[in-house]
Amino acid sequence: MTPVLYIGNRRFSSWSLRAWLVLKRAGIAFDDTLIPLNERETRKAVSAISPGGTVPALHTRNAVIWDSLAISEWAAEQVPELWPAHEGKRGRARAAVSMMHSGFLALRQACPMDLARRPSPISLNDPTRTDIAAVQALWHEVKSVDGDWLFGDWSIADAFFTPVAARFHAYDIPLHAEAQAYCDTLLADGHYREWHEAARAETFANPYETQI
Ligand SMILES: N[C@@H](CCC(=O)N[C@@H](CS)C(=O)NCC(=O)O)C(=O)O
Incomplete structure (x- = not known):
């Protein structure tokens, strides 16, 4: 099956x-x-x-x-290979994924993923600004110097942060250059582009009432 x-x-x-x-x-x-x-x-x-x-x-x-x-x-x-081979990197990748899986709630609530949203800024509350800074600080802390992905080769961590990159883009959130470059990499990924194209073709109602 x-x-x-x-x-x-x-x-x-x-x-x-x-x-x-x-x-x-x-x-x-x-x-x-x-x-x-x-x-x-x-x-x-x-x-x-x-x-x-x-x-x-x-x-x-x-x-x-x-x-x-x-x-x-x-x-x-x-x-x-979906996790980094090196034990130290693997531990950091799992920690970063766990942080995403259980955290950054303010960002997730204030900026829901909407792949058909015309990029435009919204007014951000303090907890959301704190999350945006924390995500960028985390990426800076763990970002590998080899390769464009967070831990060098593509890993599960990159999947977990792709929707964050999509939110930063959709809400036109200004980022540090390093974070912006990483988001650009995530959003240019072929698999993500395939998903994005299918998302844009959907015609379901929009629960967030944002502009298409
Ligand atoms: N921790 C879960 C969260 C899954 C989740 O919240 N999924 C949402 C959609 S993105 C859902 O199924 N909501 C149920 C509903 O809308 O009734 C995971 O990582 O898969």
């Missing part, structure tokens, strides 16, 4: 994007099935395929795995 990745709207579902990018980079064959979010039947439809009640959720021959990080770890069990 080809694994099936259940995702939310490509335009809005940042967690779906992360898992999808990891599976694509892993070179694992999979199909994707989209469940529209923010609709009357969403809760029922998502609960039917995800014990956690959220997307992404991956159905393999032997397992149902929900949560973007758990899906990423499942992929890394088969393709260890």
